[in-house]
Amino acid sequence: MLLQLAADGLAIRTPGYSVSGEIQCPLTNKKKHIAVPVTEESTVNLEQPQLEAMFSGTRVDILSYISKYPFIVYLSHKGRSVPDSIRKPGIVEFGCIVLYLDNLQQYMSQEKRGRYSQVLRNFVAHSTAERHWLVHPRETRVIEILNGQLEFWLTQQEKEYYKGKDPASYRCAMCKATWCGYSRECESCGTHLYTSEKRPQR
Numbered sequence: 001m002l003l004q005l006a007a008d009g010l011a012i013r014t015p016g017y018s019v020s021g022e023i024q025c026p027l028t029n030k031k032k033h034i035a036v037p038v039t040e041e042s043t044v045n046l047e048q049p050q051l052e053a054m055f056s057g058t059r060v061d062i063l064s065y066i067s068k069y070p071f072i073v074y075l076s077h078k079g080r081s082v083p084d085s086i087r088k089p090g091i092v093e094f095g096c097i098v099l100y101l102d103n104l105q106q107y108m109s110q111e112k113r114g115r116y117s118q119v120l121r122n123f124v125a126h127s128t129a130e131r132h133w134l135v136h137p138r139e140t141r142v143i144e145i146l147n148g149q150l151e152f153w154l155t156q157q158e159k160e161y162y163k164g165k166d167p168a169s170y171r172c173a174m175c176k177a178t179w180c181g182y183s184r185e186c187e188s189c190g191t192h193l194y195t196s197e198k199r200p201q202r
């Protein structure tokens, strides 16, 4: 029925979406969690979408274009999970919203008035329930930004940790290497277990 409605064009409310990551500094043991928004909640108007179209070798329910980006709506329910092939179709910039149909009846029955088709259309156009972004066209770039922010935080932590500390002289009893620096880990042996430290005399 949703496909029949979509044939005349479909407005769909899309939820907000952000990516997040966590990192721990091995020196200070502090943890940092960062979330970066990919998109705000919005409404997308699909005019003349292609129904049950092929997208990169996978049959998708609704295929449309927003600016130049392919935009897919995949209808999912128990027994019809999203195929992995949609996630990595060989192009980076496209969007895919998965709409879950299993609990739809429950939302429909809350609406006493109106024709079923209109209630369904309203639910798709105005609610953000029962759907999520599987892929967003900006996602890859935002993940790069996120990783940059996590790395920046880690560098700041390291600077903080070493601030006011003098470099020390080290000697590894295993490979006999000596070095001067902030880390007691022997680079050749990959461990600090055989390292002894000698603080420079001031």
Ligand SMILES: [Zn+2]
Pocket: 172, 173, 174, 175, 176, 177, 186, 187, 188, 189, 190
């Ligand atoms: Zn060593």
